[in-house]
Amino acid sequence: MESAELLQRESFVEKNARQRVQHLVDAGTLRELLDPFERLSSPWLGLQDIVTQADDGVVIARGKIDGVAVVVAAIEPAFQGGSMGEVGGAKIAGALELALEDARAGKPVVPVLLLETGGVRLQEANCGLAAIAEIHAAIVALRAHVPVIGVISGPVGCFGGMSIAAGLCSTLIATREARLGLNGPQVIEQEAGVDEFDSRDRPMIWSLTGGAQRHACHLVDKLCDDDAAEIRTAIARAVAQPVADLPRTQAVDAHLAQLRSLDTSRRADAEWARQVMAHDIHGAGDPS
């Protein structure tokens, strides 16, 4: 890409969570729920001498995207690594549960999740994990009624229990800068040793867990550049899609067959992973 073109482009990654929501939602339709002035912040961080953020790092907003009613939940990557605490997690879970009530009442609202998170907030442990479990359950219930859209734009990526939430989404959109994985590089290195996974080897990490690789392995449906307009267009297309016949995570037999074909005595690399996962189990494919 030409440098002039790069300079012209409006970055999505560089926006904070609230700016991302403002960018996505049609002008004049945005209504934030539990905004920062409600001061629903973490009751746990202060006890541990950590400064809180007034919205606990999660922005919830109702609005429309190209006329389609949506509820956007955006995690702030800069606050505590986008970690999911009790309050932020409950805000997302509550928003999804309200969307489910609306869907069942015949007033569909499409959830859009901006997943920018290292997973559970360790300082809040089980309270955060409980919220993540509620988020999973709500996504599974919702996707029978409406498409559930996940977006991982970077720079944090999406890890831990929230990577499962990403996997449960009907459509997952990512950039090259994004990463998706159950465990982050440092956790894998700590558990399996530096010979197995060197957490400082950034090209290797992105080659295995980066957005482009996850797209090639059909774990991500749509790969976008870090371009605010392109990402908005991809989200607008996804929210207007019909409900998927077979969500990725219900194609259990096909996934098991893939896993059985693996030779686990061999060390995985990016190319081999692409070969093993060449078949798109999801079926929906690239929505573009």
Added chain:
Amino acid sequence: MQRLSLDYPAGEPAAQRALAGVVGSGDLEVLLEPAQSGRSTVAITTSVDGVNDIWTAVIDRIFADTDQPAVALEINDFGATPAVVRLRIAQAMEQAASGQGSA
């Protein structure tokens, strides 16, 4: 973590509330709400200990003009430099005056 409260003479209440920044590394969050006429308050929570004198000097300077709108500021700081403190407060003040709620 330390807390610090300051107050200053001020003019009429600010037009509306506003928000600027996030509690990220080297940054801070400012929540601005209109206060009662004549007095502005600033409540700071900061992750950095032992720099109350610097905070007081920076905020004193920003509120030196006593004709400014009366505001109640809540600041949640994660190690912002004085320049970033000034920038975020200026952003919040500008939004409160311009009619664009929060960013």
